[in-house]
Amino acid sequence: MHSVERDHRENIVCLKTQRNRLSVFSKLCYAFGGAPYQITGTALGFFLQIYLLDVAQLDPFYASIILFVGRAWDAITDPTVGFLVSRSRSTRIGRMMPWIIFSTPFAVLTYLLIWYVPPFEEGKVIWYLVFYCLFQSMQTCFHVPYSALTMFISRDQKERDSATAYRMMVEVLGTVLGTAIQGQIIGGNSNCPTESDAPYSTNSSSVNTTIVSLDQTKQAYLVASGVICIIYVLCAAILFFGVKEQKETGRDKSEPLTFAQGLRLVMCHGPYIKLVIGFLFTSLAFMLLEGNFALFITYALGHRKDFQNILLVIMLSGALTIPWWQWFLTRFGKKKAAYFGISVMPFMILIVSVKSNLIVSYLVSVAAGVSVAAAFLLPWSMLPDVVDDFKVQNPDIRGHEALFYSFYVFFIKFASGVSLGISTLSLKFAGYVTGECSQPEAVSMTLKVLVSPVPVVLIAVGLLILKTYPIDEERRQGNRKLLQAMFDSETDSESEPSDHGSSV
DSSP: OHHHHHHHHHHHHHHHHHHHOOOHHHHHHHHHTTHHHHHHHHHHHHHHHHHHHHTSOOOHHHHHHHHHHHHHHHHHHHHHHHHHHHHSOOBTTBSSHHHHHHHHHHHHHHHHHHTOOOSOSTTHHHHHHHHHHHHHHHHHHHHHHHHHTHHHHOSOHHHHHHHHHHHHHHHHHHHHHHHHHHHHHHHTOOSSOOTTTGGGOOHHHHHHHHHHHHHHHHHHHHHHHHHHHHHHHHHHHHHHHHOOOOOOSSGGGSOOOOHHHHHHHHHTOHHHHHHHHHHHHHHHHHHHHHHHHHHIIIIISOOTTTHHHHHHHHHHHHHHHHHHHHHHHHHHOHHHHHHHHHTTGGGGGHHHHSOOOHHHHHHHHHHHHHHHHHHHHHHHHHHHHHHHHHHHHOTTOOSOHHHHHHHHHHHHHHHHHHHHHHHHHHHHHHTOOTTOSSOOHHHHHHHHHHHTHHHHHHHHHHHHHHTTOOOOHHHHHHHHHHHHHHHHHHHHHHHHHHHHHHHO
16 A cells, blocks of 8 residues: 555656756757747947947037936846836736747837937937837846746756756847847948058048948948847747646745845845846946947947957857856856856956957957856856745745846846946046047057956956855855745645545
8 A cells, every 4th residue: 555655746746857858959949939029139239339439429528417317228128127026916828938938029129229310409318218228128028037037947956957958048049149140230331441442432422431331331220120130039939838837836825026125135135135236247248348348349449350350259159158068067066166167257458468460369269158058058057046945945935036036137127227327427537529430549558447447457356256255165055945846836736626536
């Protein structure tokens, strides 16, 4: 009798393990959902600043306002959407999926209008500010529930980590795609003549060439944004049709959290705070580098015709090293991987220390890409561990997953908005001249400081904070066993009435 009961329980455990496993197809479909955020984010991060200054020809002061307010607004919407997602009801297609599907068409439309230069001057600043903020809002409605979806594709930590690795691989490939589409389409459309063309141009012909070339550049930005919008819709469709969102257990038994309760619980969880603040500084370093890199390559190093290729090398290097980082964190632990990976970023100081050299720029870009891969993978791989740790300590609280993800993104985006606003204002004070093909020496020096010494200091601070992060491999595995036991207990209690009814 006991052996039959034991075999029955073993069969149930086996079935639960198989149910939690994800097929490669499901992991890939889930991963494709992360591409839209990275493709659009990379295009905006690398090219929006130079687009506002040199194509839309806004004053650096107004460009800094657009960048700061847009990022700040984007940051504010994250916890708001996270709270709304946490209180939303489950539907036939899940609780996260409706947000993702219904936000997609509005995100695509507003993104396209960001890259359109309106035919008027008076309200141009308002135009970019409004559509930049609207796009960020729609993107948040997509990305926050998508990030939280990690917790609902499987209850097994290994499966979630594997799916996250797939996701990061596709996201880094998304950054490559965003860089390639935006960079290669607009790379050949510059309103500045090359050095070989300059001696043979008269003043009048030079002016005409600039006007025609500026129109071509505007058109190129629109074409690039159109291609990105098509990819955005395709990725959202693959996610919707290829991923099944699992139903939550025990959610109906718990009261929904208010915004104040959710904020207090999230902010009082020590491991989460240490993780967020540590990656806040390292992400700031990357954002500062990303936002100013195109200008740095163009004006400080003088590689105007090569900047899109250098950006592509960084992202390709990152994409190719994601699988290696996944192996590293599995073998040595996530905390060690964070230390080792992010420490590679200071190699960027070499690009400033030596005389402008195209080969050195490419070599340093390869090293930077290795660190970019770690910066992409590790925060999103470690966040589920923090959520699991919170579940173990607060087993009666449900529906909080989106809050952890949204507040993390809030801090990162708000800080990056501050950094981009300050860096653009720094260029104004350095004497940046909108629409000019060459800039004063002070601009070159300012760009060198913004892409190397400042990021290095931010990375050092971030690594010191991450040293205090308490969730090591031993604690992570302990949480995994406790959560599995909790899940088994809940599943058994929910199945008891139906089993009893069938026997009667």
